[in-house]
Amino acid sequence: xxxxxxxxxxxTLKDWETDQEVRWCPGCGDYAILKAVQRTMPEIGTAPENxxxxxxIGCSSRFPYYxxxxxxxxxxxxxxxFATGLKLANPNLDVWIVTGDxxxxxxxxNHTMHLIRRNLDCQIMLFNNEIYxxxxxxxxxxxxxxxxxxxxxxxxxxxxxxxxxxxxxxxARFVARGFDVSKELPxxxxxxxxxxxxxxxxIFQNCIVYNKDVFEDFAAPKGAEDRQLWLKHGEPMLYAKxxxxxxxxxxxxxxxxxxxxxxxxxxxxxxxxxxxxRSVAHMLVEMRFGEFPMALGVLYDDPRPTFEAxxxxxxxxxxxxxxxxxxxxxxxxxxxxxTEGGPEL
Amino acid sequence: MATxxxxxxxxxxxxxxxxxxxRFAGDSGDGMQLTGGQFTLSSALAGNDFATFPDFPAEIRAxxxxxxxxxxxxxxxxxxxxxxxxxxxxxLVAMNPAALKTNVPSLKPGGLIxxxxxxxxxxxxxxxxxxxxxxxxxSLAKWQLLKLNISQxxxxxxxxxxxxxxxxxxxxxxxxxxxALWMFDRDRQPLIxxxxxxxxxxxxxxxxxxxxxxxxxxxxxxxxxxxxxxxxHVDPAPVAPGLYRTLTGAEGIALGLVAGAQLxxxxxxxxxxxxxxxxxxxxxxxxxKEYDVTTFQAEDEIAAICSAIGAxxxxxxxxxxxxxxxxxxxxxAMGLAIMTELPLVIVNSQRGGPSTGLPxxxxxxxxxxAVYGRNGDSPMPVxxxxxxxxxxxxxxxxxxxxxxYMTPVMLLxxxxxxxxxxxxxxxDLTTYEAFPVEFxxxxxxxxxxxxxRDDKLARPWVKPGTPGLLHRIGGIEKEVxxxxxxxxxxxxxxxxxxxxxxxDGIKVPDQIVELGAEGGKLAVxxxxxxxxxxxxxxxxxxxxxxxxxxxxxxxxxxxxxNLGELLKSFDKVIVPEMNTGQLKTVLRDQYLVDAKPVNxxxxxxxxxxxxxxxxxxxxx
Ligand SMILES: Cc1ncc(C[n+]2csc(CCOP(=O)(O)OP(=O)(O)O)c2C)c(N)n1
Ligand code: SF4
Ligand SMILES: [Mg+2]
Numbered sequence: 001x002x003x004x005x006x007x008x009x010x011x012t013l014k015d016w017e018t019d020q021e022v023r024w025c026p027g028c029g030d031y032a033i034l035k036a037v038q039r040t041m042p043e044i045g046t047a048p049e050n051x052x053x054x055x056x057i058g059c060s061s062r063f064p065y066y067x068x069x070x071x072x073x074x075x076x077x078x079x080x081x082f083a084t085g086l087k088l089a090n091p092n093l094d095v096w097i098v099t100g101d102x103x104x105x106x107x108x109x110n111h112t113m114h115l116i117r118r119n120l121d122c123q124i125m126l127f128n129n130e131i132y133x134x135x136x137x138x139x140x141x142x143x144x145x146x147x148x149x150x151x152x153x154x155x156x157x158x159x160x161x162x163x164x165x166x167x168x169x170x171x172a173r174f175v176a177r178g179f180d181v182s183k184e185l186p187x188x189x190x191x192x193x194x195x196x197x198x199x200x201x202x203i204f205q206n207c208i209v210y211n212k213d214v215f216e217d218f219a220a221p222k223g224a225e226d227r228q229l230w231l232k233h234g235e236p237m238l239y240a241k242x243x244x245x246x247x248x249x250x251x252x253x254x255x256x257x258x259x260x261x262x263x264x265x266x267x268x269x270x271x272x273x274x275x276x277x278r279s280v281a282h283m284l285v286e287m288r289f290g291e292f293p294m295a296l297g298v299l300y301d302d303p304r305p306t307f308e309a310x311x312x313x314x315x316x317x318x319x320x321x322x323x324x325x326x327x328x329x330x331x332x333x334x335x336x337x338x339t340e341g342g343p344e345l
Numbered sequence: 346m347a348t349x350x351x352x353x354x355x356x357x358x359x360x361x362x363x364x365x366x367x368r369f370a371g372d373s374g375d376g377m378q379l380t381g382g383q384f385t386l387s388s389a390l391a392g393n394d395f396a397t398f399p400d401f402p403a404e405i406r407a408x409x410x411x412x413x414x415x416x417x418x419x420x421x422x423x424x425x426x427x428x429x430x431x432x433x434x435x436x437l438v439a440m441n442p443a444a445l446k447t448n449v450p451s452l453k454p455g456g457l458i459x460x461x462x463x464x465x466x467x468x469x470x471x472x473x474x475x476x477x478x479x480x481x482x483x484s485l486a487k488w489q490l491l492k493l494n495i496s497q498x499x500x501x502x503x504x505x506x507x508x509x510x511x512x513x514x515x516x517x518x519x520x521x522x523x524x525a526l527w528m529f530d531r532d533r534q535p536l537i538x539x540x541x542x543x544x545x546x547x548x549x550x551x552x553x554x555x556x557x558x559x560x561x562x563x564x565x566x567x568x569x570x571x572x573x574x575x576x577x578h579v580d581p582a583p584v585a586p587g588l589y590r591t592l593t594g595a596e597g598i599a600l601g602l603v604a605g606a607q608l609x610x611x612x613x614x615x616x617x618x619x620x621x622x623x624x625x626x627x628x629x630x631x632x633x634k635e636y637d638v639t640t641f642q643a644e645d646e647i648a649a650i651c652s653a654i655g656a657x658x659x660x661x662x663x664x665x666x667x668x669x670x671x672x673x674x675x676x677x678a679m680g681l682a683i684m685t686e687l688p689l690v691i692v693n694s695q696r697g698g699p700s701t702g703l704p705x706x707x708x709x710x711x712x713x714x715a716v717y718g719r720n721g722d723s724p725m726p727v728x729x730x731x732x733x734x735x736x737x738x739x740x741x742x743x744x745x746x747x748x749x750y751m752t753p754v755m756l757l758x759x760x761x762x763x764x765x766x767x768x769x770x771x772x773d774l775t776t777y778e779a780f781p782v783e784f785x786x787x788x789x790x791x792x793x794x795x796x797x798r799d800d801k802l803a804r805p806w807v808k809p810g811t812p813g814l815l816h817r818i819g820g821i822e823k824e825v826x827x828x829x830x831x832x833x834x835x836x837x838x839x840x841x842x843x844x845x846x847x848x849d850g851i852k853v854p855d856q857i858v859e860l861g862a863e864g865g866k867l868a869v870x871x872x873x874x875x876x877x878x879x880x881x882x883x884x885x886x887x888x889x890x891x892x893x894x895x896x897x898x899x900x901x902x903x904x905x906x907n908l909g910e911l912l913k914s915f916d917k918v919i920v921p922e923m924n925t926g927q928l929k930t931v932l933r934d935q936y937l938v939d940a941k942p943v944n945x946x947x948x949x950x951x952x953x954x955x956x957x958x959x960x961x962x963x964x965x
Binding site for chain 1: 390586587604635647649656661681809810817819
């Protein structure tokens with residue numbers, strides 16, 4: 001197989017739902033993400049039988065059971081490794097990885113990093129609820145300093161990892177952000193799917209039982225315009241109904257927020273979002289919420305050749321002009337023939 | 346090993362002229378492994394049967410001249426069946442004081458030492474912790490000593506080629522090889538051809554090495570009359586006519602896996618992470634892409650096995666390989682392969698443990714880990730190879746069981762087998778029965794059950810991408826037939842029973858007796874690379890008239906159905922193992938037989954003499 005042929009088929013949302021009873025807590029953000037994915041798949045147009053959801057362990061990792069596709073609920077943190085073997089075995093499959101902040105950044109941080117660096121063609125959805133949901137609420141590597149949990153009764157003291165910054169640092173060619181109940185999530189998913197290569201999507205997800213409403217400060221509908229910066233390629237980085245924007249402080253070389261007067265964003269120095277600008281992407285993933293709005297949407301998108309394609313190309317080149325004559329191979333090397341009269345070369 | 350057609354050995358014990366053991370020992374930088382390898386080839390061409398034992402330091406570039414930087418290569422070659430690399434060398438070539446010091450204790454009394462006296466200077470003597478020069482102080486009196494200034498003789502021989510001092514001295518090993526070829530009446534031409542090929546891009550180096558080789562050979566011819574140096578001809582061993590090659594265990598495994606995949610009509614995916622002594626398998630396979638092999642160097646052993654399982658899920662033959670510490674890391678994923686019932690071959694090239702242990706030394710201490718070393722009731726077939734050639738067949742067997750029973754299979758080999766070479770009669774692949782895999786591609790009559798079963802209790806293998814058979818698998822307990830998540834008590838009992846019965850029901854060949862009678866006074870029961878020393882020891886003791894038999898187990902799990910009866914037909918059972926008694930425990934547990942342990946965990950293989958002593962002791 002040299003050419004990967006996308007298998008497409010017209011489907012509806014119903015085609016992507018399984019008969020399995022969904023077992024997340026009522027009100028869990030995972031429901032909204034599941035619906036968003038099921039709704040987006042028909043728009044993407046791929047065939048369910050050609051789609052594989054692979055997950056690790058965690059509440060989020062139950063996801064594959066609810067998708068009427070092929071699915072593999074693996075072991076804690078290792079979904080990227082399974083996905084790599086699967087995609088190398090069959091590059092035609094449309095592979096989606098579902099992981100959590102603990103699964104993908106704690107126990108599986110190593111595999112996440114290597115999958116991204118190798119640039120395996122797949123979508124990685126990291127459900128970040130800043131907590132270990134399935135094991136009943138211990139703090140996670142993305143929990144904010146001071147998070148009280150069963151294992152940190154006096155508050156956590158270690159500094160959190162930033163998933164999008166981690167991904168970009170690992171060499172990601174696609175980094176996006178969304179949140180569970182956001183109307184924009186399907187668009188983010190579509191962009192991730194359209195990107196050929198490892199597409200990393202951090203999805204903020206509300207664990208209503210163990211970390212209720214931690215994202216409310218930017219995700220709450222009320223005042224959302226002031227706290228969310230939805231990035232669109234080719235458009236100025238504006239928020240707060242166009243009255244504010246993001247500009248570059250050229251002296252200090254960092255981003256800053258500026259007021260936009262009478263819609264004249266150019267005069268205010270607001271940057272136009274270019275998804276292929278890696279330097280700006282590095283600043284966007286580091287932008288601190290509070291001082292800045294939360295950067296959402298496609299932060300970075302600039303494809304490079306993918307791992308499985310390169311492996312298949314190299315395999316094909318190495319096979320060129322050779323036959324798989326195993327009997328011949330067995331005879332290779334230091335051989336000699338023994339006849340009735342004794343050995344000879 | 347294993348090429349002799351006559352078993353007349355039962356009648357006699359090999360006299361020295363029949364088989365000779367030579368050990369080349371020098372500094373890691375002296376090229377002893379290469380010398381040994383080429384001497385092995387010449388033994389093969391001379392028609393001798395042989396077995397080799399490369400023994401090298403764990404350090405990549407150990408400081409020159411040190412005791413721990415000594416690298417040795419032992420070969421046992423002869424005109425009758427050779428089963429081991431030999432207990433004690435007849436000839437020791439010592440390229441420096443450290444090599445002498447670490448190797449001379451095992452030399453046979455009266456054996457020959459060939460020492461490069463040019464290297465026995467104060468500095469090297471001090472590094473080897475010698476107070477006085479052993480070549481001069483009479484401390485080697487119980488052996489024959491041949492002191493030669495090999496360094497100087499080599500320098501003289503290669504002078505015309507204008508090499509630098511260092512490069513000139515690098516030819517020492519070829520001088521030594523030349524002498525060894527003369528000693529055993531060997532043809533030089535294949536070596537000359539090989540050197541011309543190896544140094545095709547540097548004709549000067551080729552010429553210098555050939556000159557050194559010739560000079561060493563000529564030295565033997567002229568020096569014969571004086572001193573202990575004698576030429577010695579070893580007749581060819583009577584072996585079946587056919588095509589032969591030398592084979593190491595790592596090659597045997599790699600080729601066997603490829604053959605297995607072809608017989609199963611599957612592409613192979615190999616996920617590995619470098620570790621001694623398993624890396625060689627990854628290296629071999631990564632050059633065999635035209636055999637539909639994809640190799641993947643993963644970020645760690647966990648990713649290696651998980652990627653292999655992912656590939657099996659996708660419809661390839663997933664294979665992973667490691668050594669003890671890496672196998673420990675793979676444990677959780679093996680459980681997933683057992684739970685999801687996907688085929689997988691896991692090769693464990695055992696080394697000395699625990700922890701990092703003895704990375705370059707051999708041991709058989711991962712049997713418990715293989716049979717029992719996972720959480721939960723997680724039965725898994727285990728096969729063990731006895732020699733490089735046997736590794737080829739064991740690999741095919743592992744693939745067959747994996748795909749026919751939809752299960753991970755552990756294939757055990759060890760550092761000794763991985764590195765050792767033996768002559769191997771190249772098999773005719775058409776004599777192997779193919780076992781092509783049939784994927785499920787459509788909904789069968791009665792509906793699709795992801796965890797439905799055939800008569801072997803194997804579930805169907807469905808490739809993602811197949812329309813109409815969409816389903817989800819995972820590590821949570823599966824419901825009988827449907828494969829849905831199910832935590833019900835009765836279901837877990839049923840699934841645990843199914844998993845156990847499936848593995849227990851694997852058809853493995855009945856256990857045979859390798860040598861001796863079925864039933865009698867004593868059975869020596871072995872597994873893996875102890876085959877050679879056990880076989881020779883039993884052969885010798887039988888020649889002395891003792892009632893002893895050799896039983897060697899390939900299928901460690903499930904064990905052959907007749908094994909219990911067979912063991913009970915002997916008055917006594919001893920189990921020599923390079924561990925503290927692991928197979929012994931399994932046999933006791935499975936059959937309530939009074940199996941007695943014979944253990945060695947020094948990082949070195951058993952000697953024949955050690956097994957002989959154990960047999961005598963048991964029959965006292
Ligand atoms: C090897 C292993 N260690 C620990 C666990 C227990 N465990 C299961 S899920 C989990 C953390 C899940 O957190 P996250 O990935 O954030 O997923 P969430 O439940 O929050 O969606 C842990 C520690 C396990 N299943 N396996
Ligand atoms: S524990 Fe939290 S993350 Fe898990 S299902 Fe409940 S709400 Fe969702
Ligand atoms: Mg979480």
